[in-house]
Amino acid sequence: MAATLDDKLVVAISSRALFNLEEENRIFESGDAAAYMALQLQRLELPAAPGIAFSLIKKLLAFNDTSDQRVQVVILSRNDPVSGMRIFHSGAANQIKLERGVFTQGRPPFRYLRPLRAHLFLSANAEDVREALNAGFPAARVLTESAQAGNNYPDEVRIAFDGDAVLFSDEAERIFQDEGLDAFQQHEIAKAAQPLPEGPFKPLLAALHRLQRAGTPAMKIRTALVTARSAPAHERALRTLMAWNIQVDEAMFLGGLPKGEFLREFEPDFFFDDQTRHVDHAARHVPSGHVAGGIVNL
Incomplete structure (x- = not known):
């Protein structure tokens, strides 16, 4: 064969x-x-x-x-x-x-x-x-200068994702960049029930979800959404994952706070983000990678 x-x-x-x-x-x-x-x-x-x-x-x-x-x-x-x-x-x-x-x-x-x-x-x-x-x-x-992964979770693959322009498209991020935070919040409230289009990493999240369901006694997967969004814009992100029939284990809606310290506590084996300022800060604490897509990387 x-x-x-x-x-x-x-x-x-x-x-x-x-x-x-x-x-x-x-x-x-x-x-x-x-x-x-x-x-x-x-x-x-x-x-x-x-x-x-x-x-x-x-x-x-x-x-x-x-x-x-x-x-x-x-x-x-x-x-x-x-x-x-x-x-x-x-x-x-x-x-x-x-x-x-x-x-x-x-x-x-x-x-x-x-x-x-x-x-x-x-x-x-x-x-x-x-x-x-x-x-x-x-x-x-x-980022080869990143901190190495911790060893507190030997039986879990732990992966953290940013939302906009990573798991989701940069549709909402474009509103934020062009019109500011208030317009972004209003846009997301108005479209809370409408799933966001897929971003570049949605296929990976879906593949990890399938792998997790297949299961093995040796290893589990734990995922986290780590985003600068805050309430009320959190709802559209969560409803999008629900529409995809994909669950994440943890979600952090940080409202613009630096992500590094939160990621340090989650201890991912890898973190993905499209914004260099977020990924550079995260790299001080955890293995990190820059996703060079979306409006902020044009």
Whole structure:
């Protein structure tokens, strides 16, 4: 039987998002490709340390067992194929099972998301993330300076999402940016019963919901909506999730308060937000990624 990715949650991730390769990357970005490849070859048997998205990936892979492989993780990297050997070695050394990888030696890799049917793309490369979002895939730029994930919840994948321009479209955010808070609140009150259009990360949330329902004794999923919305604009967000038949475990309507301290208490394995000021603040406390879509990123 031919291999297939049907009915699986597929995460595509770059080498730097999964492992700490910042020293190697500095050489790569200097333009000395030969020196970079030589260093990677020299360190072929030296496992790279876990990176910012490592905890998320390791926990998602815990949904797999010998009878059912529900999650597939694919390395999608600008690395050269020889350097790719180190990534697979690093996965084995860190006890995560990596089977598939695409290595493009400096060329943009996002075009391979379509045959992978990826539900998520994580990369430290801003250009690749933006192109992936433009192509319709949930994608985020991993802030490699983020704090590492905590270890208080070893049996839960904990993921936090912003609302507007992430789970939902930027329809309401455009009102806020163009006309201000009062107009935004009135708009959302008037349309409270009308579900918001889907945002770029709705397919990921839906896939996580399906994975959670499939269940496994080894791992659970806990999700949180962490948004700058406040009452009365909270109602439309919650009614939208209800219309999608998707539940989140926690919801934080912060009315513009900084999100970082709240996220520190939730302790997600990853947090997604479209606004750089929110994601930069969050990164001081938790693994964070910037979703470069919506009106604030034009």
